[in-house]
Amino acid sequence: MKLKRRSGGGLNFNIHDNYWHRVFATFYGYQYNVNFSSLYYGASGSLAYNEFGQMIGIYNNVKSNVEFGDLLQSATIAPFLQSDNIKVNDNVIYAYNLIDGTDKTKYKYQKSSFRENLQKLYPNGFSDKSKSTKLFKNIFN
Numbered sequence: 001m002k003l004k005r006r007s008g009g010g011l012n013f014n015i016h017d018n019y020w021h022r023v024f025a026t027f028y029g030y031q032y033n034v035n036f037s038s039l040y041y042g043a044s045g046s047l048a049y050n051e052f053g054q055m056i057g058i059y060n061n062v063k064s065n066v067e068f069g070d071l072l073q074s075a076t077i078a079p080f081l082q083s084d085n086i087k088v089n090d091n092v093i094y095a096y097n098l099i100d101g102t103d104k105t106k107y108k109y110q111k112s113s114f115r116e117n118l119q120k121l122y123p124n125g126f127s128d129k130s131k132s133t134k135l136f137k138n139i140f141n
Contacts, residue, residue: 029078029079029082029086029093029096030079030082030086030093031060031061031076031077031078031079032048032056032057032076032077032079033074033075033076034074034075034076034077035074036071036072036073036074037062037071037073037074037075038069038070038071038073039059039062039066039073039075040062040066040068040069041062041066043059043062043075044058044059044060044061044062045058045059045060046058046059048077055080056077056079056080057077057078057079057080058077058078058080059075059076059077060076060077060078061075061076062074062075063075078098080097080098080099081096081097081098081099082094082095082096082097083095083106094107094108094109094110095107095109095110096109096110096113097110097113098113098114099113099114099115099135100113100114100115100135100136101113101115101116102115102116114135115135115136115139118133118136118139119139119140122139
């Protein structure tokens with residue numbers, strides 16, 4: 001796998017602020033490029049593992065000209081975690097954790113993560129009043 005910056009010379013960050021009165025951002029940070037990929041439309045959001053069986057991110061992009069079964073194309077993976085800030089020219093790509101960004105000493109610029117969204121959506125727990133998932137023993141601790 002190769003580490004790839006999504007844009008030519010600058011940060012990989014575009015803001016779209018006129019969709020349904022919400023702010024959307026695209027392609028923050030770096031992406032892993034997967035060469036000789038058989039990924040096809042519909043694979044986006046699938047879990048990606050490394051050679052050690054560790055979860056590293058989600059598939060998020062395929063080439064626009066890919067055909068089903070074509071093994072000569074490439075795809076990209078959005079990593080779950082960037083542990084340090086990365087300076088690119090005069091810009092900084094801040095550290096983030098898409099799964100659990102609650103440690104604001106490490107991820108002080110991150111707005112939300114999967115865990116933080118669970119806390120907002122289920123402040124009193126799930127329908128059975130539990131506050132645990134397969135990932136978190138307690139979504140609030």
